[in-house]
Amino acid sequence: MKSALVYGADEFFGLSFCEHLMEEGVSVDVKLAKASDDIKRLYFEERLMWLVRNQHFRLIEQELEGDYDKIFIQYTGCMPEEALDVLPENKPAFLLVYEHLLEDVKEAAEQKGVEMIVLPDMYGPWDIRNEDKENRESAFFVDDVAAQLAFYAIQKSPSPLRFERQTADEEAAAKIEEWKRQMTTFFDKK
Template identity: 40%
Template sequence: METGLIIGADEFFGLALCEYMMKEGIQVDITCPNDHTKEQKMLLEERMMWLGRNDLFRVIDLQDGKDTYDLIFIQSQEPDQRQEDIKARQGIYRILCEQPGDESTKQDVPAVILPRMFGPWTLKKERAMQDDEAFFVEDVAKDLFKWAAGTNRIEEKTHKLKVKRQTDDKQAEEMIAEWKRQNSTFFDKKQE
């Protein structure tokens, strides 16, 4: 596998998936919707500057992308006509954080439902209150990629991703501290 596209990689999970795919040596193109809050723009800009240092990463408009990718993930809910023209050798999957309603089941693209996650956006108080059902964001990204890369075709329209806990709380805290260091301007301003 050499290429991937993440449509709507403007949330923390999309960027974490992008980062994991780059660690695997995959050229990743991403698109980002334009409407963000000031806080979202600030975090997105910092993450993009950090990721942009890697030559496997490009932010594109869909019309500037390739015609075919190995794997495509759609995180954005915004329809785009160009999405229909892009082909994937190993699959196109819509990423969802909750069970879709009846409307979503009519889509042509199979959906993958992710489990509850935590990461740098989760405050310590919130994390302490959560039960053990939440998985570290990087574990979810890793298992989603491995599942999608190993699947030639799925029969079901909606797949609930099963994630194996690979990162313990201490490791997660260390990784979160590193993300906060990388994006220090955003997190410093958020605590003011």
């Protein structure tokens, strides 16, 4: 089985990406950082409870363990230097970065020879305010991005990755509602 390390999978997208990697037949180790806000943290904790039950998903608390086929670093605005410093020689490494944060890490990633993948704006169950729902026009459903990225990373198509909308708005809304039903802890507190 192929293996991957996902460093900083500490938000909803990161865990969705891990799920899709596992669907592609990859054993996933995760080194966590910290969620950027309380709503995302609550979603993250609920989702993590489900994922840790999978035998192909493992949290790494201390030193990195094992020899990985691929390494993914999710950059969400803060990234310890160790994330780039621990990269093993001659291993494919990908830095997943949002466009508005690209300049923060571009130079360091290029020096380390890390391939950067720019993530589009996404929406998902953490968008609970009305203004979040209204600003989805240019955003992609989180599951679409995670699935396409996992497939691309494992298959490594020679063509550049271009994200496409695959889930209709109604279908995305239904999936978001299903996630909300599964995550009753958060919504019971509301």
